[in-house]
Amino acid sequence: MAELFQIAGAGDPRLRDYTDLRDVSLRKLLETERGLYIAEGEKVVRRAVEAGHRPRSLLLAPRWMESLADVLEATDAPCYVLDEKTIEQVTGFHVHRGALAAMERPEPLSPETVLASARRVLVAEDLVDHTNIGAVMRNVAALGFDAVLLSPRCADPLYRRSVKVAMGAVFSLPYARIEDWYAAPDLLREHGFTSYAMSLAADSVPLDAIEIAPGERVAVIVGSEGPGLTEHWQQAADHRVTIPMAAGIDSLNVAASTAIACWHFRPR
Amino acid sequence: MAELFQIAGAGDPRLRDYTDLRDVSLRKLLETERGLYIAEGEKVVRRAVEAGHRPRSLLLAPRWMESLADVLEATDAPCYVLDEKTIEQVTGFHVHRGALAAMERPEPLSPETVLASARRVLVAEDLVDHTNIGAVMRNVAALGFDAVLLSPRCADPLYRRSVKVAMGAVFSLPYARIEDWYAAPDLLREHGFTSYAMSLAADSVPLDAIEIAPGERVAVIVGSEGPGLTEHWQQAADHRVTIPMAAGIDSLNVAASTAIACWHFRPR
CATH class of the missing domain: 3.40.1280.10 (SPOUT methyltransferase, trefoil knot domain)
Known part of the structure; x- marks a missing residue:
């Protein structure tokens, strides 16, 4: 079961995987360095997990807690809960689906x-x-x-x-x-x-x-x-x-x- | 032959067909009211003219004058010449092709x-x-x-x-x-x-x-x-x-x- 954390503000260091999602070159560097990728939207987050990929963390607006309950149940990753406006401050764009996950990149295949x-x-x-x-x-x-x-x-x-x-x-x-x-x-x-x-x-x-x-x-x-x-x-x-x-x-x-x-x- | 006008600044009223190109709802209203549409890029401008559509005006960065010489030759529409930076101020976005035309909408077909x-x-x-x-x-x-x-x-x-x-x-x-x-x-x-x-x-x-x-x-x-x-x-x-x-x-x-x-x- 995911551990829930209510986050107070956009500057919280635990959100660093989600910052500046609009900045393509920064994100390229960051995602490769940290071995992660971002899944966006309820459907995509669920599909990533169903494909066997492991969440490092989730970042959800409160309204997504219920519909993603099965995903939260099945993971030990932390889940950060934040209102949509502050999520937008973190990511730098309008997250119209209000549900994000930082996923561990799977090992590349040959x-x-x-x-x-x-x-x-x-x-x-x-x-x-x-x-x-x-x-x-x-x-x-x-x-x-x-x-x-x-x-x-x-x-x-x-x-x-x-x-x-x-x-x-x-x-x-x-x-x-x-x-x-x-x-x-x-x-x-x-x-x-x-x-x-x-x-x-x-x-x-x-x-x-x-x-x-x-x-x-x-x-x-x-x-x-x-x-x-x-x-x-x-x-x-x-x-x-x-x-x-x-x-x-x-x-x-x-x-x-x-x-x-x-x-x-x-x-x- | 198109008449050439060197334009001094983004506020020139002759550029009104080109303002705020990023604003979808404003542009929808404006283009329908004025019976125009915007062609962007040398290739698209030329195709529009070749298809028999009439330019109301053109807005070009200087470097496009030569490659569009044939189009300018064949029209009586005014051609406004402006540096690319000021074109961007007018349109509100990076016009990476630096060539625009305000075209008269053709009569709708039945x-x-x-x-x-x-x-x-x-x-x-x-x-x-x-x-x-x-x-x-x-x-x-x-x-x-x-x-x-x-x-x-x-x-x-x-x-x-x-x-x-x-x-x-x-x-x-x-x-x-x-x-x-x-x-x-x-x-x-x-x-x-x-x-x-x-x-x-x-x-x-x-x-x-x-x-x-x-x-x-x-x-x-x-x-x-x-x-x-x-x-x-x-x-x-x-x-x-x-x-x-x-x-x-x-x-x-x-x-x-x-x-x-x-x-x-x-x-x-």
Whole structure:
């Protein structure tokens, strides 16, 4: 059972995990140093706990005590209770859901672990935007993909904004960072995956022309928002695939093209 | 040729179309009253003009004069030139692209006009979020749909945020609002469209089981972000369709499900 603490003011040092949530660069540093991430909103907090992640502490406005009673019951972490106005002073933004938890970051998985049991993998190169990472992971999870691999420069899936956009899909979907990005095509090949690089190149195969063999293990590779996939991946992938588009439209954004690709390559 | 005006300060009354761009409710009122909308960024300004929309005025930082020379050449609207810092004072936010135009809103189209020549229509019910409207219209346009119909409560596709997310697709894609939303199913039927309502209902047909007859005119109906499609539409549509999803995931967001549906129903 969580121990409850009524907190008097925003300056209480026990709230230090929750300060300045709007400051992206400060939070990046702080969350990595302290090995934590922030779950925001009743639903997301519950999902994080259900996924087996451990709360370091919770910060709740009084009205959330009841609906999160089961979560509080199941943890030994301290729960700080504070009115919503003061919570906003601490975090620096309007916490419209009034329920926060500082969660311990789970141990990172290795790409090998993630690939071992997967049949469908989404590989993301340099998606630096937290909203896009969150949206991509939500789509990938919804469409039955098993795992996500990230290039070193991809944004953090456990950053508050990513978690929020992903609706918590980042907790249940296994993912790993590939440190040696240059060797990634070989890594996939060694694990028995056929790689499909999403591309705008003129000689790409239209998505609807691609048929998957029964039992085939599929890796879909998507590039960054601006320049798209690097030349290295374009050349190294087994296939280059494009989503045929109407004239005059630049491209779909990465969340939309991922959704369409994952739909086409979904496990059946 | 646009007449150039060097503007001295943020208080100049000629800049009134550009004030307080961050204030959503004020801007809504103001843009409707004055019959204008704001195009932001070199690319979007050019697309708006190429789509035949008329600038009332432009507001540019000096460095954009050259790259927009063709646009300035082709218009009689005044062009106000101002340093980027003062532009930010006027608009109230960081205009990272330093090029704005106040455009005359085009005359609204009627649903009948829009439907007359379309084969693929996306119908949106109560998408109140500007980002979602923009993302949906970008996806719809990219996948070769011909038009969009909006319920009365849908967000404004010409609001700055929608335009930006849509990458200008709102200029070239015909759209109309349906005033009598209750009669919308009949309207589509009268125009020879088969309607497919995207739904989470258990008895919906999986999307991949749907085959379209040659020459069929297709209307895809998507519901609002929270509650999904209203019961009225669920009952009135010719078919209820669902995107099969992995266990434990609530749903795809509306931009992703629209992308997948439009991909499935794309004209071939």
